[in-house]
Amino acid sequence: MELIGNWSYPTTIKFGAGRISELAEACLATGITKPLLVTDKGLASLPITTAALDLLEGAGLGRGLFSEVDPNPTEKNAEAGLKVYREGGYDGVIAFGGGSGLDLGKVIAFMSGQSRPIWDFEDIGDWWTRADPDGIAPIIAVPTTAGTGSEVGRASVITNSETHEKKIIFHPKILPAVVICDPELTVGMPGFITAGTGMDAFAHCLEAYSSPHYHPMSQGIALEGLRLVKENLPVAFKDGTNIEARAHMMSAAMMGATAFQKGLGAIHALSHPIGAMYNTHHGTTNAVVMQPVLQMNRPAIEDRIEAAARYLGIEGGFDGFYGFVGELNHTLGIPKNLTELGISDPDLDTLVKGALIDPSTGGNPIEMTESNTRALFEACF
Numbered sequence: 186m187e188l189i190g191n192w193s194y195p196t197t198i199k200f201g202a203g204r205i206s207e208l209a210e211a212c213l214a215t216g217i218t219k220p221l222l223v224t225d226k227g228l229a230s231l232p233i234t235t236a237a238l239d240l241l242e243g244a245g246l247g248r249g250l251f252s253e254v255d256p257n258p259t260e261k262n263a264e265a266g267l268k269v270y271r272e273g274g275y276d277g278v279i280a281f282g283g284g285s286g287l288d289l290g291k292v293i294a295f296m297s298g299q300s301r302p303i304w305d306f307e308d309i310g311d312w313w314t315r316a317d318p319d320g321i322a323p324i325i326a327v328p329t330t331a332g333t334g335s336e337v338g339r340a341s342v343i344t345n346s347e348t349h350e351k352k353i354i355f356h357p358k359i360l361p362a363v364v365i366c367d368p369e370l371t372v373g374m375p376g377f378i379t380a381g382t383g384m385d386a387f388a389h390c391l392e393a394y395s396s397p398h399y400h401p402m403s404q405g406i407a408l409e410g411l412r413l414v415k416e417n418l419p420v421a422f423k424d425g426t427n428i429e430a431r432a433h434m435m436s437a438a439m440m441g442a443t444a445f446q447k448g449l450g451a452i453h454a455l456s457h458p459i460g461a462m463y464n465t466h467h468g469t470t471n472a473v474v475m476q477p478v479l480q481m482n483r484p485a486i487e488d489r490i491e492a493a494a495r496y497l498g499i500e501g502g503f504d505g506f507y508g509f510v511g512e513l514n515h516t517l518g519i520p521k522n523l524t525e526l527g528i529s530d531p532d533l534d535t536l537v538k539g540a541l542i543d544p545s546t547g548g549n550p551i552e553m554t555e556s557n558t559r560a561l562f563e564a565c566f
Contacts, residue, residue, distance in 0.1 A: 195337040195360070195364075195439070195443055196337060196360050196361060196362060196363070196364060197362065197363045197364065198337070198363075198364045198366060198439070199211070199363065199364065199365045199366065200366040200432075200435070200436070201366075201367065201368075201432075202367060202368055202369050202428055202432070203367060203369060204365050204366065204367045205233075205236070205237060205240070205327065205365055205367040205369070205370060206240065207365060208237060208240050208241065208279070208325070208327070208365060209240055209241055209243070209244030209246055211325050211363040211365060212241070212244075212246055212277065212279070212325060213244075214363065215277065215323040215325060215362045215363055216276075216277070216323060217246070217276055217277030217323055217325070218246065218276055218277075219246065219247050219249065219273075219274060219275050219276050219277070220241060220246055220247070220249060220275065220276075220277045220278065220279045220325070221249040221250070221251055221266075221269065221270050221273065221275040221277070221278050221279070221293070222234070222237065222238060222241070222248075222249060222250050222251070222278075222279040222281050223251050223252075223254065223266060223278055223279065223280055223281065223282075223286055223289055223290030223293055224250070224251075224252050224254065224281040224282040224286040224290075225252060225254040225255075225256070225282050225283065225285050225286045226252050226253070226254065228252070228281070228282050228283075228286065228329060229250065229252035231373070233329060233370050233373065234250075234281065237279075237281060237327070238250060241279075249269075249273055249275055251265075251266045251269045251270070251293075253265050253266070254266075254282075254285050254286055254289045255285065255344075256285055256464065256466070257285065257344045257351070257460055257461060257464060257467075258285050258288055258289040258292075258341075258342075258343055258344065259343065259344045259345070259346040260303050260304070260343060260344075260345065260346060261346050262289055263289060263292050263293060263296060263303060263343065266289060266290075266292075266293040267293055267296055267297065270293055270297055270322075271297065275322075276322060276323075277294065277322050277323040277324070277325070278290045278291070278293055278294035278297075278322055278323075278324050278325070279324075279325045279326075279327060280294075280324060280325070280326045280327070280335075280336070280361065281326075281327045281329065282327075282328070282329050282330070283328070283329060283330035283332065283333065283378070283382065284330070284332065284333035284335050284342070284382075284385075284467065286329075287326055287328060287333065287335035287336055287341075288333075288335050288341035288342055288343065289341070289343075290324065290326070291324055291326070291335070291338075291341045291359045291361070292341045292343060292354055292359075294321060294322040294323070294324045294359075295316070295321050295322075295341075295354070295356055295358070295359050297320065297321070297322045298317060298319065298320020298321060298322065299316055299317060299320050300317075301315060301316075303343065303354060304345070304352065306354050306355065306356060307352050307353065307354060307355075308340060308352075308353040308354065308355035308544055312355075313355050313356045313357070316356050318356075318358055321356065321358045321359070323362050324359070324360075324361040324362060325361055325362065325363045325364075325365065326361035326363075326364045326365070327364075327365045327367070327370070328364075328366060328370075328371075328435065328438065329370045329371060329374075330371060330374060330378060330379075330382040330438075331368075331371055331379075331382055331383060331386060331421075331431065331434035331435045331437065331438040332381065332382025332383060332384075332385035332386050332438050332468050333382070333385055333386075333438065333442065333467075333468075334386065334389060334438045334439050334440070334441050334442020334443070335442065336361060336364045336366070336439065336442075337360070337361075337364060337439045337442050337443055338359070338360065338442050339355060339356065339357050339358075339359050339360045340353050340354060340355040340356075340359060341353070341354045341359060342354075342457070344460075344461050345461075349461045349462050350458070350461055350539060350542075351457040351458070351460065351461045351543075353544055364439075366435050366436075366439070368428055368431040368432040368434075368435050369428065369431075371425075371431045371434070371435065372425055372426055372428070372431060373425070374425060376422055376425070376518070377466075377469075377518065378466075379418075379421055379422050379425060379434075380418075380422055380468075380469070380472075380517035380518060380519060381466045381467075381468035381469035381472065381519075382438070382468045383414060383418040383421065383422070383434055383437075383468070383517070384414075384418075384468050384469065384471055384472035384475075384513075384514070384517065384519065385438075385441075385467060385468030385471055386410065386414055386434065386437045386438040386440075386441040386468075387410075387411065387414040387415075387418070387437075387441070387472075387475075387513075388441075388452050388453070388468070388471035388472070388475060389407075389410070389438075389441025389442060389444060389445045389449070390406075390407040390408070390410035390411045390414065390437070390440065390441045390444055391407070391411060391452070391475070392445065392448070392449045392450040392452055392453065392545075392548065393406075393407040393441070393444035393445040393446075393447045393448060393449070393548075394407035394408055394411065394444070394489065394493060395450060395482060395486045395489060395490070395550050396447045396448030396449070396450060396548040396549075396550065397448075397485070397548070397550050398447050398448045398548060400446060400447035403443065403444040403445070403446055403447035404444075404447065406440045406443055406444045407440070407441070407444035407445075407447070408493060408496055409440065410436075410437045410440035410441050410444060411493060411497060412496065412497055413433045413434070413436060413437040413440070414434070414437045415497055415509075415513075416433070417429075417430040417433040417434050417437070418430075418434060418513070418517070419513070419516055419517070421434050422516070422517055445548075447548070448545075448547065448548020449544075449545035449548045450478070450482070450545055450546075450548045450549035450550065451474075451478045451481065451482065451540075451545070451546070451549045451553060451558075451561060452471050452474055452475055452478045452545075453471065453543065453545035454540040454541075454543040454545040454546045454549065454553060454558075455470075455474045455478070455536075455540050455558075455561065455562065455565065456470040456471045456474060457539065457540075457543050457545065458535070458536050458538075458539025458540055458543065459474075459523065459528070459536065461539070462532065462535065462536065462539075463527070463528050465526055465527070465528070469519060469520070469526070470523075470526065472514050472517070472519045473514075473519060473520055473521075473522060473523055473525075473526055473565065474523070474561075474565045475510055475514070476507060476510055476511055476514075477561055477564040477565050478561065479506075479507055479510065480507070480564070481551060481557065481560075481561050481564075482549065482550045482551050483503060484551065485550035485551050486503075486550050487502075487503045490502070490503045490506050491503055491506075493506065494506040494509075497509075522565055522566055523565045523566050524566050528566070531562070531566065533559060533562055533563070536562055537555060537558050537559050537562060540553065540558050540562070541553060541554075541555065541558060
């Protein structure tokens, strides 16, 4: 193994209950005088969003809002948001919400001063160097779920509305300048969103931990992230008002996104094309395909998973860990397979093609081929 890597770790994080009160202060600290708050349609009218806008208005920062964000945001959402941003004379973005609001908000800020089309900045080679770094507006991220960890990420996942492919748009300066993590904002999350987003965090930690790449800092963070999810997700799911469990899940979400600098794998390679084609919830899809992926990767990860099981207090080594994942999914009401998730008559050829070109394939412990990827999809139905 070559002991070499390029590492970049997160940003300023204001963590704790009630820290949303510091939103206006964070804007001023980053030089934002007229922020555009970007969130999804479902959150736009909820009290937590209204309260955030009230804080901004009270500080003389206006109450700019853009909420035309699909559950799997597209370049069309980005174009609409950019139009509002530019015509409104905004000078920064508050990315507010779950993965969709966070990802789109970051992309609007990134694209605000670019002259090239969005797909020119896909995470391929050094394409990110095509961007004008001075054309990236400052970003503040405020997560309202505990899953994607996009608040500490240097990329956004955007769906191409024509090809139905999820693309990763990357630039180091997409990393938000300030993150406000207030677990009180997650209290109103419905149970199925708590479950799906929580399993997304678990998948990030599990795939980073299993990735063959060398990154011991990520390795340690991933392992502790798994423990936080194991001990707190069932609690948060059962009692959404438990602030301690909600706080630990917000930490786990950030840890997962920090850890996956080490790599992701087949869980995400499968869930990205599934979500793009069938509009399924990303984290829930990750949970559904997790056990089949574990089984496929077993020859390469058995020893590592046995070590994780010992740390997590799970008996039975790999089999015990595999069984734990199944029990956790059952506890959270996760569908047993993709058929139960609502996908019938799947286009396997397109799904396999999409999985094999997904950037996540490079971090899978076993090389993904057309034959084993097809077999893996079939095992998920």
